[in-house]
Amino acid sequence: MTKSVQQLADGRTSQRDPRLVRGLAEALARRDPGRKLRFMHVCGTHEHEISRYGLRRLLPPWLEVIAGPGCPVCVCPVSELDLGAQLGLQGKAIVATFGDLERVPARLSLAEVRAQGADVRVVTSAAGAATLARSLPGRQVVFLAVGFETTACTTAAVALADPPPNLSFVLSHRLVPPALEALLSHPALALDGFLLPGHVCTVQGTEEYAPLALSKGLKMAVAGFEPADVLDGLLALVDRVIADRPGVDNCYTRSVRTSGNTAARAFVARVFTPLDAPWRGLGTIPRSGLAFTEEFAHLDATSRFGLTPDRSLDVPDRACRCDEILLGLRTPAGCPLFGRACTPEHPHGPCMVSLEGTCAAWYRHPPEPAELPAARHDDGGQR
Amino acid sequence: MCLAIPMRLVSREGNKGIAEVGGVRTEVRLDLVEVEVGQSLIVHAGFAIQVLDEDDASERLELLRQIAGLVDEASP
Numbered sequence: 001m002t003k004s005v006q007q008l009a010d011g012r013t014s015q016r017d018p019r020l021v022r023g024l025a026e027a028l029a030r031r032d033p034g035r036k037l038r039f040m041h042v043c044g045t046h047e048h049e050i051s052r053y054g055l056r057r058l059l060p061p062w063l064e065v066i067a068g069p070g071c072p073v074c075v076c077p078v079s080e081l082d083l084g085a086q087l088g089l090q091g092k093a094i095v096a097t098f099g100d101l102e103r104v105p106a107r108l109s110l111a112e113v114r115a116q117g118a119d120v121r122v123v124t125s126a127a128g129a130a131t132l133a134r135s136l137p138g139r140q141v142v143f144l145a146v147g148f149e150t151t152a153c154t155t156a157a158v159a160l161a162d163p164p165p166n167l168s169f170v171l172s173h174r175l176v177p178p179a180l181e182a183l184l185s186h187p188a189l190a191l192d193g194f195l196l197p198g199h200v201c202t203v204q205g206t207e208e209y210a211p212l213a214l215s216k217g218l219k220m221a222v223a224g225f226e227p228a229d230v231l232d233g234l235l236a237l238v239d240r241v242i243a244d245r246p247g248v249d250n251c252y253t254r255s256v257r258t259s260g261n262t263a264a265r266a267f268v269a270r271v272f273t274p275l276d277a278p279w280r281g282l283g284t285i286p287r288s289g290l291a292f293t294e295e296f297a298h299l300d301a302t303s304r305f306g307l308t309p310d311r312s313l314d315v316p317d318r319a320c321r322c323d324e325i326l327l328g329l330r331t332p333a334g335c336p337l338f339g340r341a342c343t344p345e346h347p348h349g350p351c352m353v354s355l356e357g358t359c360a361a362w363y364r365h366p367p368e369p370a371e372l373p374a375a376r377h378d379d380g381g382q383r
Numbered sequence: 384m385c386l387a388i389p390m391r392l393v394s395r396e397g398n399k400g401i402a403e404v405g406g407v408r409t410e411v412r413l414d415l416v417e418v419e420v421g422q423s424l425i426v427h428a429g430f431a432i433q434v435l436d437e438d439d440a441s442e443r444l445e446l447l448r449q450i451a452g453l454v455d456e457a458s459p
Contacts, residue, residue: 023450154428
């Protein structure tokens with residue numbers, strides 16, 4: 001085994017080398033785009049790493065990186081969480097869920113329905129839900145399938161691997177490119193481009209993004225998740241702005257191929273078909289969700305149990321600002337509840353629950369006051 | 384939930400394998416990749432979603448070291 005493998009697999013120390021990170025930040029600061037630039041990332045892991053390593057502290061004053069709708073649990077509408085709660089309360093099925101979904105506040109959270117006697121169990125993968133169903137052949141098991149392209153392919157793999165007959169799925173998968181397009185129609189954001197999510201692109205590749213970048217004159221760069229990876233992506237974005245060259249750079253080539261993971265994409269294409277889907281904060285976005293194709297329709301829990309999502313539940317919470325935080329219109333520091341009425345122990349909204357939520361990242365790794373753009377927190381964050 | 388991490392494959396049997404990072408071993412599904420024992424994987428939600436290109440990782444790192452002005456100090 002070469003040294004690089006060992007480093008990548010066991011420590012990834014190289015892309016965290018402080019001298020490398022400092023040197024890249026200095027290279028970034030030497031650029032001069034002649035105006036302020038604003039890029040959005042759409043990945044909860046990017047926000048966590050940026051916050052954890054204090055990377056905003058290293059950026060030049062003309063460069064702003066804001067968090068968008070990068071947390072799949074956060075963008076999942078309450079009406080779809082509620083399907084799991086209803087199934088559990090009615091005793092029709094064991095509800096299998098990722099851990100960060102169970103505490104998301106809803107009419108009743110999954111943790112609350114468990115407290116009322118429902119059988120809600122945490123699994124770490126769709127495969128874990130299939131194992132659970134096989135171990136309990138007399139019971140129905142419903143897996144709440146939340147996640148972007150990275151997770152949709154794992155649901156597809158389970159659907160294709162002879163799933164037990166007592167397993168079904170509530171599908172809340174969402175696709176990233178349609179959301180980027182929806183964000184662009186938001187005039188208040190005024191984005192120069194996107195730092196693209198490295199693991200979504202690991203599955204899906206970069207092909208879908210190029211037409212969007214070219215048609216909208218946008219700059220995009222796929223970035224990995226170590227501090228040097230993030231700065232690598234930002235350098236590519238800034239250089240594209242300076243050269244006025246819309247398009248997509250792949251800066252995470254150790255994992256991202258142009259066509260992504262073609263096997264995973266083929267699985268997804270066989271099992272799912274796109275459909276219009278609601279997002280928390282963004283409304284309904286055309287072809288941004290996934291439904292089972294006819295061949296796999298028997299795996300759909302909503303038809304198996306006769307459930308319909310109650311979309312009237314999808315109204316913004318008047319106090320919680322998660323909707324605006326997901327859009328990048330507000331930072332957690334601009335939410336009156338943040339760190340006071342809303343903490344990881346007592347979350348008020350999904351952005352504080354999920355480890356991928358922006359509020360959870362900011363609570364664990366608070367930014368220094370100098371990192372907060374004045375207009376986005378002094379007046380409560382409204383722009 | 385969406386957190387993906389690089390791990391090394393230490394053994395496999397059919398579409399299941401054992402992957403390791405920092406001394407922690409976990410079962411991973413290999414349905415989505417073609418991989419050999421000893422290679423590094425990106426593991427997400429219990430599934431390997433890609434095999435890491437180790438040569439590429441070294442090349443990119445070297446490029447970044449150049450941009451960061453560390454090349455003179457770079458010694459094996």
